[in-house]
Amino acid sequence: MKAARWYNRRDIRVEEVPEPRPKKGEVKIKVAWAGICGSDLHEYLAGPIFIPAGTPHPITGEKAPVIMGHEFSGEVVEIGEGVEGFTKGDRVAVEPIVACGACPSCRQGKYNLCVHLGFHGLSGGGGGFAEYTTFSAGMVHKLPPGMTFEEGALIEPVAVAVHAVRRGKMLEGESAIVFGAGPIGLSVIAAARAAGARQVISVEMAEKRREFARKIGADHVLNPTQVKVNEEVLRLTDGRGVDLAFETAGVPVTLLTSVDCIRPDGRVVIVSIWEKSAELNPNLLVLTEKELLGTIGYRDVFPAVIALIADKRIDASQFITAKIKLDQIVKDGFEELVNNKDKHVKILVSPQP
Ligand SMILES: [Zn+2]
Ligand SMILES: [Zn+2]
Numbered sequence: 001m002k003a004a005r006w007y008n009r010r011d012i013r014v015e016e017v018p019e020p021r022p023k024k025g026e027v028k029i030k031v032a033w034a035g036i037c038g039s040d041l042h043e044y045l046a047g048p049i050f051i052p053a054g055t056p057h058p059i060t061g062e063k064a065p066v067i068m069g070h071e072f073s074g075e076v077v078e079i080g081e082g083v084e085g086f087t088k089g090d091r092v093a094v095e096p097i098v099a100c101g102a103c104p105s106c107r108q109g110k111y112n113l114c115v116h117l118g119f120h121g122l123s124g125g126g127g128g129f130a131e132y133t134t135f136s137a138g139m140v141h142k143l144p145p146g147m148t149f150e151e152g153a154l155i156e157p158v159a160v161a162v163h164a165v166r167r168g169k170m171l172e173g174e175s176a177i178v179f180g181a182g183p184i185g186l187s188v189i190a191a192a193r194a195a196g197a198r199q200v201i202s203v204e205m206a207e208k209r210r211e212f213a214r215k216i217g218a219d220h221v222l223n224p225t226q227v228k229v230n231e232e233v234l235r236l237t238d239g240r241g242v243d244l245a246f247e248t249a250g251v252p253v254t255l256l257t258s259v260d261c262i263r264p265d266g267r268v269v270i271v272s273i274w275e276k277s278a279e280l281n282p283n284l285l286v287l288t289e290k291e292l293l294g295t296i297g298y299r300d301v302f303p304a305v306i307a308l309i310a311d312k313r314i315d316a317s318q319f320i321t322a323k324i325k326l327d328q329i330v331k332d333g334f335e336e337l338v339n340n341k342d343k344h345v346k347i348l349v350s351p352q353p
Contacts, residue, residue, distance in 0.1 A: 002351060003130035004329050005065040006043055006051055012068065012330055020126055022080030022134045029092060029135065032149035033323075033348045034072035034121075034128030036333050037157065038183060039273070043068070043122070044334045050122040058116045059098050062124025069349070070096040070121030072128030073143065073152025083137040091143040093152040094128070094135050095159070095302045096120035112163075112297040128153075129326060131351045141302045144310045150323075151309050153348055154316035159305045160271070161187035163298035165195050168244045168269040172196030175242040177233060177261050178218070180249035181209040183345050184271055186216050186319065188246045193217040194313040201236060203229055203254070206342040215318060224257075233261040246271055252278035264288040269295055319345040326351040 001019045006012050022028040043051055052063040076090040086092075099106050099114035106114050120135055121127030143152045161184060170176065176192045178185050181204035192200050193216075202218035204210045210221045220236055222229055233242060241263035247255055250272030258268045259280065270293065285292060298305075308314045321344040324332045333347050 001131035002326055002353070003067045003127075004069065004326060006047065006068050007065045009047055010044060012044060012334060013065070014327055014329060017067070017130070019132055020134045022078050024081045025083060025136055025138070026080040026134045027076050027083055027086050027092075027137050027140055028078035028080070029074040029094065029133055029140070030077045031069075031072050031074040031128050031130060031133060031351050033153040033350055034069040035153045035157065036329075036337060036347045036349065037071055039122070040068055040070075041334065041337050042273075045338065050119060052124060057098075057118050057123040059100055059118055060124035066122070066124045067127035067130050067133070068121055069128030069130065070119045071153055071156040072121070073149045073155075074128075076140075077132070080134070080137070086137060086140070091147075091149065091152070092140050093143060093155045093302070093306070094120060095139045095141060095298075096135070096156065097139065097297060097299075098123050098125065110299060112299045117297075129329060129349060129351060131353075141306060144306065147306070147310050148317070150320060150348060151316050154319055154346065155302060155305050155309060157183055157319075157346070158187045158191065158309065158314055158316055159298040159301050160184055161191035162301045162305050162308070164188055164246060164269050164271045164295045165191045166301065167293055167295040168246070168267050170195045170197065170244055173198045174244060175199040175201075175237060176244040176246065177201040177203065177242045177258070178246045178248065179203045179254040179258060180247070180272070181206075181213040182248065183319065185246070185248040186212055186345060188248060188271065189213060189216050189218050190314045192244075192246070194308050199236070199242075201233060201242065203257075208342040212345055229257050230260045237263075241266060243267070244269070248272050250274050256280060259284050259290060259292070262290055264290065267291040267293060269293045271295055320348055321345050322347045324349055
């Protein structure tokens with residue numbers, strides 16, 4: 001079968017690899033659509049980050065070259081020994097977390113905090129940029145009738161946003177500001193809306209992305225190169241500040257502005273992964289009892305996200321900006337995202353010939 005494998009920075013190859021067989025407890029999936037994620041792009045430009053390059057991943061036992069693609073949907077075509085509850089032809093999406101099941105976090109059910117945390121499609125063992133893949137049946141979720149495979153491929157990035165909103169303990173009727181309107185920022189806007197936010201403010205420099213933010217449901221879209229964001233937020237909230245801020249841009253200035261924009265006793269959720277450190281005077285939190293929280297991946301949210309997408313409380317289909325074939329993945333996928341990043345939210349890849 002054909003698969004896209006990461007060899008090195010700027011070196012992803014579509015090549016022939018052996019078709020996987022489902023091991024005990026696994027199902028084999030014929031991949032329908034797989035999304036290219038911001039972290040895939042990071043691996044392409046600046047990797048390896050999650051990809052095990054020198055030493056094999058402790059759970060999968062594999063190292064580069066590895067098959068990429070962790071946001072995908074498909075159809076069950078084979079069922080491994082001991083698997084119950086699945087039949088051939090089931091339409092599914094994969095929750096791609098690879099966890100050890102034995103560390104203290106795993107034993108508490110917080111599998112996204114596993115000491116050996118990995119992702120199917122980054123850490124070895126297969127992935128969605130391939131005609132077929134196999135994965136543990138316990139991490140495979142069925143799609144409801146009426147949900148398209150395209151929508152199925154968007155469950156994973158939306159799950160990141162829904163988990164972030166849950167981490168922020170958002171209550172219905174609260175207000176939120178979202179820094180950054182890339183795929184995750186836009187998903188957070190949609191997830192905050194679905195959680196019952198009364199007002200969502202988006203902050204984004206790129207014009208095209210500000211348009212997406214408006215379309216996806218932000219009430220106010222601010223260009224930080226043209227307005228003072230903290231002053232504008234005070235104006236929009238009658239001098240109170242927002243209840244919650246979500247930081248998805250990963251730059252020091254947005255972190256500081258996030259803290260600045262929330263009301264006393266408000267919360268900032270950091271959703272982005274950082275390339276370097278940021279400086280923050282702790283008094284900004286101490287004297288106002290503000291909270292600063294992190295969030296990584298998701299846990300126990302896939303069924304909720306599937307329901308939110310199925311009944312269009314989150315309209316995931318509007319995130320899709322291009323659909324390509326696996327053979328085009330480097331030129332029209334990764335390179336397109338490098339050169340025309342602002343034009344895209346999500347590029348979907350079909351590995352089927
Ligand atoms: Zn991702
Ligand atoms: Zn673990």
